[in-house]
Amino acid sequence: MSVQSYQLSDYLEKLPGTTFRKLYQQPSTAFAIFRRMLPPLAKVFVRAMLYMPGPFPLAQIDLWVKPEAKLHRERALSVLRSLHIITITPAGKDRPQEVHLTTNFAKSFRMVLEGNGDHNSFGVPSTVPVDPTVTVTFLDRYARKKWEDILHYVVNSVEGGGHGSGSGPKASVKELLVNGHLVERNPNGVGIAITQAGFTFLLQEANAQVWTLLLLWLEAVDHRPAAADTKASESIDMLAFLFTLAFTELGQAYDTQALPESRRAMLPALIDFGLLYIPRDTRQYFPTRLATTLTSSASALRSVSAGFAAATADATHDATSIGTAASDNTKGSVFIETNFRIYCYTQSPLQIAVLALFTNMKVRLPGLVTGRLKRESVRRAFNYGITADQIIAYLVAHAHEHMVRTAAAQGTPVLPSTVVDQIRLWQLETERMAHAPGFLFKEFDSFEEYDGMARYAEEIGVLQWRNDKNGTFFVTKVEQLRDYLKSRKK
């Protein structure tokens, strides 16, 4: 329904196998992918197979999994395959299918666990004395300032008034936002306007926002005119460096001299994003919270609302509080009444602009804005590609302390249920039809062939609809089914 913003998993899925082989040469990458991208069952498989000397018969994996969990097993294997962590030999007549971990991944992962090897892939701490003014608080404030500048730039474009020079983000960052279609230059050349993708971006939690921007950056490098082979390896190395940063420690200084030339060239851009802080005239870099939490969330596949749930759970000290919570205090400041009125104690233009995306704003006083959720205002937000869940999650995440406390005392949800239900109903009104892009399969030679394939599609989780009477079914992805067809033909 909405315009999905760009996620790490989508980016990785598009990379070819050779790229993965190079990526996995670096232990921190292997570990980051394991930690962030895999569902729990897939992690179990990897850990079990890690120290196996040879390939492992696929049928044996069935013994580890309860028959009811077959669906999970197939999904886990399909994720592992698409990330090139395992390879499965094609079925032959005389020998069964075998599974093994890809060499580079297994080697790097063992290195992580055993802590051996001289790979420096977790960053090299600086030995030079550290400036005592660079504290964790300082870094947090610095990162928040940088990141809010970027968000402000996007939000200000809502009113159509292009942000002047001032304290906005660097020109390179602006260029990136334009190229990533988060904002668009107005046709008359004056100012910029936000796009649907930009709205989705604004309502994401900080971690997802950071990744969206970083991936745009990687793509920009990919599209730069240069020799094809050098730029491919360049973006791989950049991605690998990001994974390295994800394992660095907040408040620790790292040595820039230990970085190869190509990675040192990335530093200025990372400073612009607020991921790094580099004091003047030193050879040290400090990763900020935005960088160190890159891969720390449980899963990259979580939805925006789950992201918000996580954000509310530990909003006081997590990086997520840097992002959309733009108020000076990290606590929530929004009241919602059962009559759809909204009061928000804030001075932040960022927060007001975000609220104005789906609220009919009425009064703005020093330190307080009031407004009302209306059918038109919420529908306007839907038109921008914002979903009901995103709005609800945003309101929950930013609800005022008093609302949270009262709700907890009475054992009720934070938001009035009338409001939540109505927002959902408004969305249903706009969803008279659901749609999903994909592929229709039809005209099978036999019912058995149809049934077998439809079942397989269901197991790997791509089946959307099937009609046994006509022998047709619809799937969202076709690659694995093509392999399946090929293997059946042999």
Add this chain to the structure above:
Amino acid sequence: MPRVIRGTLITCEPAIKSIIMHINAENNNEIVIEDLDDTHLLIKESKIYDLKRLLDLRLKETLKVEAPLDDSD
């Protein structure tokens, strides 16, 4: 060997489906690829936004919007 057709699957109520078929007929049958069953249609991927817009227009004509809450502040 099965045939594979690329497209977008639409899931909706039968009433909405008949409106979509009507819109399709008005647009030289350029939207729908295949009528799958009472609640499903396969349409051209490129036409989804056109269809959404046309459907919204059509629903606006036919649906009555509930009276707005009285706003007294």
